[in-house]
Amino acid sequence: MVGLLFNLMIIAYIDPGLGALLWQTIIAAFVGFVFYLKKTRRWIVDVFRKMFERGQKPPGVGIEIHPPEVEVKIDAR
Amino acid sequence: MPAPAPSFRDPAGCCCSFNGRVLRFVAAEAVSEFEKFLQTNCARQFIAEKKIVSTRRLSEGETATLRESPELQPVFNARPIGAVFEHERIPFPSYPHEWPAEMLWDAGRLTLEFAQSALADGFGLKDATPHNILFRGSEPVFIDVLSFERRISGDPIWKPEAQFIRTFLLPLMSHRLWNMQPADVFFTHRDGLEPEEIYRWCGPLERFKPRTLSLVSIPTWLSRKASPDDQKIYQPHLLANTEKARFILESLFKRLERTLDSLKPVAQKNSVWSDYMATHSYDDPAFAAKEKFVNEALREFKPARVLDAGANTGHFSALAAQAGAEVVAVDLDAVCAGAIWRRAREQKLNILPLVLNLARPSPALGWRNGECPSFLDRAAGAFDGVLMLALIHHLLVTERIPLEEIPRLAHDVTNSLLVIEFVEPKDDMFRRLTRGREHLHAALDVKMFEQACAPYFEIVRSLALPGTQRRMYCLKRKGGAH
Numbered sequence: 001m002v003g004l005l006f007n008l009m010i011i012a013y014i015d016p017g018l019g020a021l022l023w024q025t026i027i028a029a030f031v032g033f034v035f036y037l038k039k040t041r042r043w044i045v046d047v048f049r050k051m052f053e054r055g056q057k058p059p060g061v062g063i064e065i066h067p068p069e070v071e072v073k074i075d076a077r
Numbered sequence: 078m079p080a081p082a083p084s085f086r087d088p089a090g091c092c093c094s095f096n097g098r099v100l101r102f103v104a105a106e107a108v109s110e111f112e113k114f115l116q117t118n119c120a121r122q123f124i125a126e127k128k129i130v131s132t133r134r135l136s137e138g139e140t141a142t143l144r145e146s147p148e149l150q151p152v153f154n155a156r157p158i159g160a161v162f163e164h165e166r167i168p169f170p171s172y173p174h175e176w177p178a179e180m181l182w183d184a185g186r187l188t189l190e191f192a193q194s195a196l197a198d199g200f201g202l203k204d205a206t207p208h209n210i211l212f213r214g215s216e217p218v219f220i221d222v223l224s225f226e227r228r229i230s231g232d233p234i235w236k237p238e239a240q241f242i243r244t245f246l247l248p249l250m251s252h253r254l255w256n257m258q259p260a261d262v263f264f265t266h267r268d269g270l271e272p273e274e275i276y277r278w279c280g281p282l283e284r285f286k287p288r289t290l291s292l293v294s295i296p297t298w299l300s301r302k303a304s305p306d307d308q309k310i311y312q313p314h315l316l317a318n319t320e321k322a323r324f325i326l327e328s329l330f331k332r333l334e335r336t337l338d339s340l341k342p343v344a345q346k347n348s349v350w351s352d353y354m355a356t357h358s359y360d361d362p363a364f365a366a367k368e369k370f371v372n373e374a375l376r377e378f379k380p381a382r383v384l385d386a387g388a389n390t391g392h393f394s395a396l397a398a399q400a401g402a403e404v405v406a407v408d409l410d411a412v413c414a415g416a417i418w419r420r421a422r423e424q425k426l427n428i429l430p431l432v433l434n435l436a437r438p439s440p441a442l443g444w445r446n447g448e449c450p451s452f453l454d455r456a457a458g459a460f461d462g463v464l465m466l467a468l469i470h471h472l473l474v475t476e477r478i479p480l481e482e483i484p485r486l487a488h489d490v491t492n493s494l495l496v497i498e499f500v501e502p503k504d505d506m507f508r509r510l511t512r513g514r515e516h517l518h519a520a521l522d523v524k525m526f527e528q529a530c531a532p533y534f535e536i537v538r539s540l541a542l543p544g545t546q547r548r549m550y551c552l553k554r555k556g557g558a559h
Contacts (some may be wrong), residue, residue: 013086013087013088013203013204014203014204014205014206014236014237014240015239015240015268016236016237016239016240016311017238017239017240017242017243017272017296017300018296018299018300018303018305018310019272019273019295019296019297019298019299019300019301019303020238020239020242020272020296021234021236021238021239021310021311022296022299022300022303022310023291023295023296023299024234024235024238024239024329025234025310025314026299027329027332028233028234028325028329031324031325031328031329032233032316032321032324032325034328035320035321035324035325036321038324
């Protein structure tokens with residue numbers, strides 16, 4: 001990882017700007033916060049969905065019912 | 078043979094044209110990653126879609142032969158070369174200072190598309206400049222394949238963002254605000270416009286508009302506050318959560334995409350020449366005769382590559398493209414060139430529109446004039462046919478070009494065909510341009526024109542356009558092809 005980072009820093013040759021880079025970093029921090037908000041929201045929605053699904057399941061849901069095996073014989077006569 | 082002028086900014090390698098081939102010399106330490114990129118899904122897909130130039134690694138034998146070429150010694154000696162690759166050749170290279178704003182916008186769209194798509198394969202763009210792109214007809218093609226680098230998965234920052242803003246967004250914003258053309262920017266600013274520069278040009282109200290605030294004002298204020306000696310700013314800030322880093326990057330690209338979309342050049346803009354096709358001085362039979370004449374010449378000579386000089390909105394460029402030619406359409410009016418680009422994209426015509434004044438063609442640019450060859454260097458012998466329709470009076474009157482110089486220039490450029498429209502001084506448009514200087518062209522007539530063409534071309538046929546003071550000529554180059 002360190003080797004790769006070192007290599008990339010050597011190859012990075014363009015002018016990254018100053019104000020634009022700082023502004024990107026500030027926005028990145030804000031978007032990082034949004035990332036956690038979204039993640040938390042998704043977690044809460046998932047929890048409620050699971051609770052709701054558990055509460056709504058009618059008895060018997062989740063039990064697999066296999067049809068009896070019936071052997072079909074065809075009379076060739 | 079002059080030594081090839083290799084590119085030199087990227088320490089990972091360089092590219093140069095040699096004996097008609099486009100060669101990329103990749104530094105030993107970068108070969109492995111470069112080949113891995115070429116194997117990624119996105120690279121394969123983009124090469125199949127012709128959005129990236131096709132690339133093949135030369136065999137050891139081919140590379141050894143190149144190593145023996147004295148012209149390539151400086152390239153091999155400059156750094157340890159790990160491998161040499163060959164790219165497909167794009168028919169007519171063009172540069173950002175020759176593009177209308179529409180093409181700069183399109184190049185920006187392609188750059189963002191690549192930056193986003195490569196993320197899925199763990200790669201990213203290490204630079205974001207329009208110089209990475211050429212146009213095949215009206216379609217952008219990414220040529221600087223070495224611009225892709227493996228990304229560190231925890232890095233949420235895209236360092237080339239500032240370059241993307243300088244070279245795409247700010248020139249397009251200047252075009253939107255002040256009708257500034259890419260030529261106005263890129264002739265003098267290889268790396269585009271700095272936010273601080275635009276900030277000075279903006280009025281106080283403009284500085285607080287949302288787009289300007291984000292692209293120009295805030296970066297300018299931040300750069301004033303920050304210490305330019307603080308190297309910590311430029312160190313990578315890696316996140317432990319790679320999913321978060323990816324989310325931040327994707328959101329950055331979406332934001333840049335929205336901004337780019339908001340700066341798409343507007344189609345309805347008019348200029349002095351953009352409505353020429355609606356207001357020209359021909360009546361319908363004369364225009365039909367001119368069209369028929371050009372079509373016949375194109376059918377007879379079947380030129381594979383055509384230069385339409387003074388193309389206006391590209392009516393005759395479209396005829397040539399429909400006849401199967403690769404067309405380069407040049408006009409000094411950027412609005413006209415933009416209209417040609419839109420037409421070519423809509424009708425899928427093989428036309429490359431360029432903003433160029435034939436009397437002041439693009440000079441060679443860059444370090445020691447070696448980075449972007451001049452238009453005439455690229456055009457010499459590059460075309461099988463040249464169209465100079467309703468152009469001669471502009472060159473004679475407005476630019477004061479001597480008559481005999483006009484067929485001479487065409488002779489330098491074409492290998493075979495020249496279709497040229499001679500306009501007599503009595504013509505309305507000619508007189509409108511002379512503005513009281515009719516005496517300068519009093520002696521000009523058909524005979525004088527034919528004499529001027531005689532050293533360079535033989536007349537195949539000519540036709541006086543009915544009801545006009547104009548005559549069409551179909552000429553064949555003397556001395557064969559270049």
